[in-house]
Amino acid sequence: MDRMDAISLFVRVVDSGSFSAVARTLGVGQPAVSKQIAALEAHLGAQLLQRTSRSLTLTEAGRDFYESGVRLLGDLEAAESRVGRGRIAPSGLVRATVVPVFGRLYVVPRLHEFFVRYPDVAVDLVVADRLMNLVEEGIDLGVHNGELSDSSLIARKIAQTPVVTVATPAYLEAHGEPAIPAELEQHFCIIYAPQGAPRIWGFHGRFGPTTHQPKGAFRTNDAEQIRTAVLADLGIAHTPGWLFASEIASGAVRPVLTDYEPAKLSISAVRPGGRFLASKVRVFIDFLAEIFAQDPSLAL
Numbered sequence: 363m364d365r366m367d368a369i370s371l372f373v374r375v376v377d378s379g380s381f382s383a384v385a386r387t388l389g390v391g392q393p394a395v396s397k398q399i400a401a402l403e404a405h406l407g408a409q410l411l412q413r414t415s416r417s418l419t420l421t422e423a424g425r426d427f428y429e430s431g432v433r434l435l436g437d438l439e440a441a442e443s444r445v446g447r448g449r450i451a452p453s454g455l456v457r458a459t460v461v462p463v464f465g466r467l468y469v470v471p472r473l474h475e476f477f478v479r480y481p482d483v484a485v486d487l488v489v490a491d492r493l494m495n496l497v498e499e500g501i502d503l504g505v506h507n508g509e510l511s512d513s514s515l516i517a518r519k520i521a522q523t524p525v526v527t528v529a530t531p532a533y534l535e536a537h538g539e540p541a542i543p544a545e546l547e548q549h550f551c552i553i554y555a556p557q558g559a560p561r562i563w564g565f566h567g568r569f570g571p572t573t574h575q576p577k578g579a580f581r582t583n584d585a586e587q588i589r590t591a592v593l594a595d596l597g598i599a600h601t602p603g604w605l606f607a608s609e610i611a612s613g614a615v616r617p618v619l620t621d622y623e624p625a626k627l628s629i630s631a632v633r634p635g636g637r638f639l640a641s642k643v644r645v646f647i648d649f650l651a652e653i654f655a656q657d658p659s660l661a662l
Contacts, residue, residue, distance in 0.1 A: 366438070368402040369431045372410065375399060376428050377634060378497050379418055387457070387500035439641060452641040453482035459496070459504040462489040463585045463605060468660070469505070472653045476646070483642050491556055491583060496634050502643045503633045505650065507602060514635050518647060521629035521654035522662055524603040525564070527622075528615045533595045539618050540598070543567075543574045550597030551576035556583045563600040565622035572622075576600070602627050607659035629660065 374384045375395065385392040403410050410424035420428060460469060465487050473485060488494070493506050496515070510517050533550075540546050543565045553560045553576045560581060563574040578597055582588060585605055592599045592606070592615060609615040631647045633639070654660040 365402075365405070366435075368398055368405075370435060371395065371398050372402055373428065373431045373435060375411070375418070376420065376424075378500060380498065381418075383498055383500055436639075439639075451482055452480055452645050454640070454642045455484045455486055456503070456642050456646045457486045457488060457499075457501050458646065459488045459490050459494050459499075459501050461491055461505075461507065461585060463589065464505065464507075465489060468604065468654070468657065469650070475653075476649050479649070480642075480645055483646070485646065491585070493632070496632070502640070503631050503647060506630050506632050508627055510630065510632060515632045516635045517630040517632045518651075519628050519630050519662070520647065520651040521657075521660040522626045523629060523660055524626050525600065525624050526603045526606065526610070526617050527563070527598060527600045527619045528592060528606050528610065528617050529598040530592060530595050530615050531613070533597065534616060534618070536595075541619075543572055543619060543622055546574050546576070546598065550580075551578040552588055552591045552597045552599040553578050553581035554583070554585070554588055554599075554601070555581045558583075564624045565619065566624045567622045571624070574600075604659050607657075629654070 371384065374387075375381060378384055378387075381395045381399075382392050385395045388395070399411065406423075406427070408423040408427075409421050410427055412419045412421055469487065476483070476485070488499070488501060493504050493510075494501060496502075496504055505520075506517070507523075537549060540549060543563070546563075551563075555561065560576055563576055565572050565574065580591055580596055582591070585601070588599050588601060589605060591597065593609070598618065603610070606615050610617060631650060633643065633647075655662065
């Protein structure tokens with residue numbers, strides 16, 4: 363038994379709360395993971411985990427060993443970076459989650475640069491329209507739009523975007539341009555409904571914040587379809603600015619209600635708390651921050 367590998371495996375099991383989740387991430391069978399943890403417990407002469415058919419809980423010895431294991435792995439990572447002075451290159455698989463259109467527009471086109479820089483790092487992009495349970499799904503980091511409600515996650519702000527209300531010139535020529543949010547009642551709104559219910563549109567004018575409950579014939583939970591619907595002259599949408607940055611620049615769509623734009627939306631790299639930051643994850647977060655800073659629609 364390689365003790366460092368066993369400790370790393372134990373920390374991952376505790377972080378995920380599941381033998382099977384770790385096994386899926388590593389591409390091995392669950393019995394292999396269970397066998398490694400059992401061998402570690404036998405070596406230490408103490409039970410680390412209490413197993414039931416539904417859950418895993420740490421024993422008192424397990425809690426102490428977990429905290430020590432996290433520190434040990436973090437110290438080892440830091441020592442390798444210091445001593446290697448760049449010779450120990452980051453390696454391994456980074457699993458990251460992004461919303462589908464954002465990944466297609468802003469991440470995938472720049473990955474070639476990342477792989478040239480870090481040829482031993484592979485990237486697995488998992489698309490989801492909401493922030494997944496990073497620990498249960500074995501995700502190293504998520505690229506998240508907006509405020510973070512889960513206090514157990516560590517967030518680093520790496521970009522920001524305005525929230526815009528847009529339509530095509532053809533739609534506005536046919537239906538007129540709203541001058542205030544209340545006039546949206548006379549327009550066809552393209553509705554984003556991520557969990558079945560339409561998301562309310564927020565505005566902020568000189569008299570403070572106001573909201574609008576969008577109404578329209580078309581709703582979807584997919585940002586790509588929002589883009590397509592706007593470009594097909596179906597109506598007005600209220601979205602993060604990055605979704606239409608190139609179309610706004612080219613004039614293919616036009617922002618409206620610009621005097622009522624709400625505060626900019628933060629874009630953060632979020633990761634599970636309580637675990638060491640692997641160099642492969644750190645360099646990927648740094649890379650994302652770097653490429654977003656180069657884009658006027660995302661720069662801080």
